[in-house]
Amino acid sequence: MDKDDLNPQWTYTLACESLIGDFTMQARRINCGVIGLAETKRHHPFNAVCDTGEELFLGTCDSRGVGGVGVLVNTSLSMNIDSFEQLTTRIGRLRLKRCGSTPVLTIFVVYVPTSIYVEEEVEAFYMDLERFYGEDHTFFKVIIGDFNAKIGPRRSSEESHIRHIGTHGLEWNEQGERL
Template sequence: MQARRIKYDVIGLAEPRRRHRFNAVYDTGEELFLGTCDSRGVGGVGVLVNTSLSMNIDSFEQLTTRIGRLRLRRCGSTPALTIFVVYAPTSNYDEEEVEAFYMDLERFYREDHTFSIGDFNAKMGPRRTFEERHNGAHELEWNEQGERLSEFIMTTKILHDNLQFQNPHPQRWTW
């Protein structure tokens, strides 16, 4: 399993394309949750939880085919935590589907906000205004998904951390 090569607590999985829900507990104590895709075979999200946190799992729910929610119970000094796992539509999708995704995400976030991880299929270019202070200085261009993600970040006032680090060009996978 590739995950054993890295140090992690929770890994968000995008687009496993499963027709049926799947949950497994491995001999190592790691726990895997996979949600389902839509009727076109698109989407689905899941999480892999490391042994160190698996005892704190309260629940994993697939809220839509593109949004999942992992809830972890409070344990000692570690507070209760909610993590949203997402797989946003690519720029090939209709604007209505992209907008519906962000409306769902915003609604779920307002109900129970903490962390969102996943594949937003977004390119967020350099800062254009002061309000876009969540943007890093390393991306060169924007796409429509980047515009929408930027709106979501400014509306919900969440912290966006991935753009603060420069990745080599071959490691940038969004189109």
């Protein structure tokens, strides 16, 4: 598996089973091992193996209909699945194994609260993520998902050592600062 095998994708909603078939058909066009899903808005968990071998895991949203994370695992990696757990309505964990039963890669799929949420809720999310990340003992860990972050250009020459994705963003938001 290389870096191109991980791809966060955001879907409007996968709450209805009728939309899942359309989604998996479109996902086959993406040459990607694992697609992370955020804001799936499901009220009941869902797990399915597609006719072509992909495996889909969808977690649930909260009582307000917010959140829900999941993953779609490509046929080439589906035999390596150890487990998928929804840790919170905004954090999921996919564990993949190589040979044997020991997980070697953990992929955390996240859906970060937007800046309009109260600071306590955003802080609680990051504390949960940090705790789950620290408690996980696999050697390789990746975090993918919707960070609701805007990351703009560097602000000064002193920040040139800071790495971030792209230099062409127009602005920053609080989530971008935190990220």
